Amino acid sequence: MIRKERVMAKIAQVIVDVPTMQTNRPYSYLIPDSLTDAVQPGMRVAVPFGQGHREVGGMVVGVSDADTLDETFSGKLKPLGALLDLAPVLNEELLSLSDWMAQHTFAFRISTIQTMLPAALKTKSHKFLVADAPIDDPQLASLFDDQQRLDFTAASLTDEQTDALAKLQQRQIIHAEYQVADRAHVKTVTWVKSALSPTEIETARKDVRPNAIKQLRVLTRLMDLQEARPLQDVLTDERLTRADFTAATKKGWAELSEREVYRDPYANHRIAKTAPLDLQPDQRSAVNAITEAIDAHDPKTFLLQGVTGSGKTEVYLQSIAAALAQHKTALMLVPEIALTPQMVNRVKGRFGHQVAVLHSGLSAGEKYDEWRRIERHEAAVVVGARSAAFAPLTNIGLIVMDEEHETSYKQEDNPRYHARDVLLWRAQRHHAPVVLGSATPSLESRARAERHVYTRLALPHRINQQPLPPVKIIDMREQLKAHTESNFSTPLIEALKVRLERHEQSVLMLNRRGFSSFVMCRDCGFVLKCPNCDISLVLHMDSHTMKCHYCGHEEPIPRICPNCHSKRISYYGSGTEKVAAELNSLLPDARIIRMDVDTTRRKGMHEKLLNSFGQHKADILLGTQMIAKGLDYPDVTLVGVLNADTALGLPDFRSSERTFQLLTQVSGRAGRADKPGEVLIQTFNPDHYAIQLAKTQDYERFFRVEMGIRHMGNYPPYFFTALITASDKDEGVAAKKMFELSDQLKQTLSPDTIILGPTPRPIARIKNRYYYQIVLKYKREPKLQSVLDGILDDAQREQRNGLQVAIDMEPQNFI
Ligand SMILES: Nc1ncnc2c1ncn2[C@@H]1O[C@H](COP(=O)(O)OP(=O)(O)OP(=O)(O)O)[C@@H](O)[C@H]1O
Numbered sequence: 001m002i003r004k005e006r007v008m009a010k011i012a013q014v015i016v017d018v019p020t021m022q023t024n025r026p027y028s029y030l031i032p033d034s035l036t037d038a039v040q041p042g043m044r045v046a047v048p049f050g051q052g053h054r055e056v057g058g059m060v061v062g063v064s065d066a067d068t069l070d071e072t073f074s075g076k077l078k079p080l081g082a083l084l085d086l087a088p089v090l091n092e093e094l095l096s097l098s099d100w101m102a103q104h105t106f107a108f109r110i111s112t113i114q115t116m117l118p119a120a121l122k123t124k125s126h127k128f129l130v131a132d133a134p135i136d137d138p139q140l141a142s143l144f145d146d147q148q149r150l151d152f153t154a155a156s157l158t159d160e161q162t163d164a165l166a167k168l169q170q171r172q173i174i175h176a177e178y179q180v181a182d183r184a185h186v187k188t189v190t191w192v193k194s195a196l197s198p199t200e201i202e203t204a205r206k207d208v209r210p211n212a213i214k215q216l217r218v219l220t221r222l223m224d225l226q227e228a229r230p231l232q233d234v235l236t237d238e239r240l241t242r243a244d245f246t247a248a249t250k251k252g253w254a255e256l257s258e259r260e261v262y263r264d265p266y267a268n269h270r271i272a273k274t275a276p277l278d279l280q281p282d283q284r285s286a287v288n289a290i291t292e293a294i295d296a297h298d299p300k301t302f303l304l305q306g307v308t309g310s311g312k313t314e315v316y317l318q319s320i321a322a323a324l325a326q327h328k329t330a331l332m333l334v335p336e337i338a339l340t341p342q343m344v345n346r347v348k349g350r351f352g353h354q355v356a357v358l359h360s361g362l363s364a365g366e367k368y369d370e371w372r373r374i375e376r377h378e379a380a381v382v383v384g385a386r387s388a389a390f391a392p393l394t395n396i397g398l399i400v401m402d403e404e405h406e407t408s409y410k411q412e413d414n415p416r417y418h419a420r421d422v423l424l425w426r427a428q429r430h431h432a433p434v435v436l437g438s439a440t441p442s443l444e445s446r447a448r449a450e451r452h453v454y455t456r457l458a459l460p461h462r463i464n465q466q467p468l469p470p471v472k473i474i475d476m477r478e479q480l481k482a483h484t485e486s487n488f489s490t491p492l493i494e495a496l497k498v499r500l501e502r503h504e505q506s507v508l509m510l511n512r513r514g515f516s517s518f519v520m521c522r523d524c525g526f527v528l529k530c531p532n533c534d535i536s537l538v539l540h541m542d543s544h545t546m547k548c549h550y551c552g553h554e555e556p557i558p559r560i561c562p563n564c565h566s567k568r569i570s571y572y573g574s575g576t577e578k579v580a581a582e583l584n585s586l587l588p589d590a591r592i593i594r595m596d597v598d599t600t601r602r603k604g605m606h607e608k609l610l611n612s613f614g615q616h617k618a619d620i621l622l623g624t625q626m627i628a629k630g631l632d633y634p635d636v637t638l639v640g641v642l643n644a645d646t647a648l649g650l651p652d653f654r655s656s657e658r659t660f661q662l663l664t665q666v667s668g669r670a671g672r673a674d675k676p677g678e679v680l681i682q683t684f685n686p687d688h689y690a691i692q693l694a695k696t697q698d699y700e701r702f703f704r705v706e707m708g709i710r711h712m713g714n715y716p717p718y719f720f721t722a723l724i725t726a727s728d729k730d731e732g733v734a735a736k737k738m739f740e741l742s743d744q745l746k747q748t749l750s751p752d753t754i755i756l757g758p759t760p761r762p763i764a765r766i767k768n769r770y771y772y773q774i775v776l777k778y779k780r781e782p783k784l785q786s787v788l789d790g791i792l793d794d795a796q797r798e799q800r801n802g803l804q805v806a807i808d809m810e811p812q813n814f815i
């Protein structure tokens with residue numbers, strides 16, 4: 001009788017990356033003996049999954065011991081495939097954050113894990129075709145390498161080839177294999193060092209034939225390579241090449257080695273070192289309060305509410321310095337747009353090489369390198385956009401979020417997380433304070449300060465003792481009666497002319513939110529729409545086409561109305577391009593820089609345009625929202641807003657708040673140094689409270705008025721919200737699902753919870769899918785988590801038929 005031997009096995013819990021089979025449940029894999037000591041939570045692995053040879057990527061989230069005789073131990077566990085990391089890429093804190101986020105955003109854990117990793121570490125599953133028997137077609141056979149493998153994912157195959165390969169697979173001549181590939185690429189440079197001492201070099205010289213000139217040259221060069229140097233520097237002598245040194249290595253004369261280097265995105269930037277400024281009294285008390293909390297390891301949240309130009313950045317910088325003085329690290333989030341270049345320069349100018357920067361303008365390689373500098377404790381300060389909330393900093397002493405009201409801090413796709421929530425979670429974990437800064441805080445944050453959940457710190461004055469710039473409202477309805485269709489009122493043009501004469505600069509903003517340049521027929525009102533989505537096509541002058549901003553559909557600009565055949569079909573509304581053209585003809589001498597998605601698409605353009613404006617190479621900066629915040633240029637004395645109210649009509653309860661914030665922010669660009677500023681706002685709704693209160697830049701009044709409106713409408717911050725959407729190619733399927741869900745919610749949720757809908761979404765069709773939504777408004781709803789978890793689980797099971805259900809907690813966008 002054979003007795004089973006009792007052995008301890010190690011088992012890894014792995015979250016697998018299978019898009020069609022997402023689940024938050026980890027799968028167990030047997031750790032092979034050879035890897036017993038190596039596998040740790042936070043490492044990426046490749047594991048076999050499902051039927052066949054499929055290999056998928058995954059993340060180890062736990063390791064445990066198992067007794068092979070234990071009845072819960074299943075001898076059928078598959079062993080792990082490859083281990084992709086030698087050290088964990090996610091530490092314990094980030095792993096538990098990924099768990100928390102998955103729960104709170106109703107996302108799958110693999111997506112929260114992926115979100116935390118730099119793109120370079122996101123594994124990709126490659127499909128290989130492997131030939132098991134000779135392939136008769138020589139042309140197809142030539143696609144396979146010596147090992148009879150073809151990288152199907154990377155190969156660019158014609159449809160005929162793909163077809164022929166599929167047939168080979170059916171005939172079982174080839175089979176498919178999946179392998180997980182790692183995209184992380186460490187950049188290295190070659191260093192060279194002499195392997196011979198000077199005396200040995202002398203000896204070697206004597207042994208070389210006198211006509212072996214290259215070898216003699218190498219030996220001479222090796223004389224001063226007793227210490228290793230980068231090969232690149234050594235090769236400046238044009239008569240020697242890399243090959244000469246490779247040959248020398250083979251002879252045992254030299255040693256070549258690869259050393260890791262970082263790609264430094266700011267290598268070519270000369271950033272002047274700055275010293276801390278003498279603080280104004282309000283700044284002083286803010287810094288003191290924050291420093292106290294840092295020193296006391298008190299994870300409290302501050303709301304730093306300072307008018308535009310009140311010196312919030314200096315408060316951040318000196319607070320960060322206080323954290324560094326305690327040998328702690330600091331994390332600072334800024335909106336994507338504000339990152340390039342002024343804010344980065346300010347932080348780098350103060351803290352130099354200790355700063356790592358993370359934003360979407362960097363290449364994947366640059367981001368990976370900055371990320372590794374953080375992970376290796378070589379950077380103590382991180383400045384970055386939304387995803388920098390996951391920077392692998394340890395020992396955090398302070399967290400800052402600039403422009404905390406910015407909607408870009410909320411991710412619109414899965415996982416639908418808000419960076420603010422992530423920061424608050426990390427602050428608790430690290431016992432570190434958080435500073436939320438803004439001139440126009442979100443209503444949610446300001447209300448929390450009102451209830452003393454957050455501690456409010458106020459900077460009510462501008463630094464230079466300058467008043468906030470006076471704001472004039474221009475009623476465009478009057479204007480419309482006089483000059484038809486110009487984007488510029490007479491007062492605005494006059495004010496621009498004055499600035500030109502005085503050699504001062506102006507900033508003009510065209511509010512693109514809820515606004516687009518579309519084509520409309522003046523006879524029948526026909527508007528050209530996307531055939532796939534329920535939305536107007538947008539005119540693009542650069543490509544001379546009409547484009548859909550949702551699905552990318554593109555078609556020529558119509559000359560004749562497709563509906564009534566009238567020729568009076570023309571542009572309606574204005575894009576920045578059209579406005580720039582008009583401005584050019586009105587003020588031919590003005591030098592204009594246009595800044596919008598089209599002119600800033602290329603890498604580095606954003607920065608380049610702002611720099612040249614900063615160097616006064618242009619008189620007018622004309623742009624979309626992207627110019628509204630962060631800019632601090634002393635020569636700007638005029639700010640003009642061409643269309644203040646385009647967003648007011650949007651079906652979103654935050655449209656007044658957004659309008660007020662935008663107008664206040666952009667107004668704040670004027671008169672920040674010693675020259676007084678002026679702001680002109682053109683609007684068709686001069687009496688709207690958001691516009692009237694932006695005129696006085698009275699945030700506190702706006703807060704009270706808006707709170708009253710939110711209270712009456714049962715909106716946040718009085719209620720929490722959740723948005724549930726279902727989409728399907730068949731409108732009936734999506735609608736039916738939502739009515740079922742609505743019934744289910746009515747039966748399970750508390751009677752105080754308001755259930756709105758189901759209704760079609762304001763943009764009901766996108767990429768040929770129909771969207772239906774339910775909005776939940778609730779105050780206290782203990783059952784919510786389990787009910788929504790259940791909905792998502794059910795949806796996951798139904799997903800194979802094409803129906804998709806998504807849950808968005810505290811959505812920032814209702815359209
Ligand atoms: N204590 C100080 N002494 C002198 N100058 C200062 C001081 N603090 C800040 N400044 C300067 O005041 C200007 C405005 O400051 P900063 O840009 O930080 O304001 P802000 O509050 O962030 O404004 P915004 O919200 O408009 O971006 C900057 O040029 C800054 O260098």
Ligand SMILES: [Zn+2]
Pocket residue numbers: 530531532533548549550551552553767
């Ligand atoms: Zn479309």
Ligand SMILES: [Zn+2]
Pocket residue numbers: 521522523524525526561562563564565566
């Ligand atoms: Zn028409």
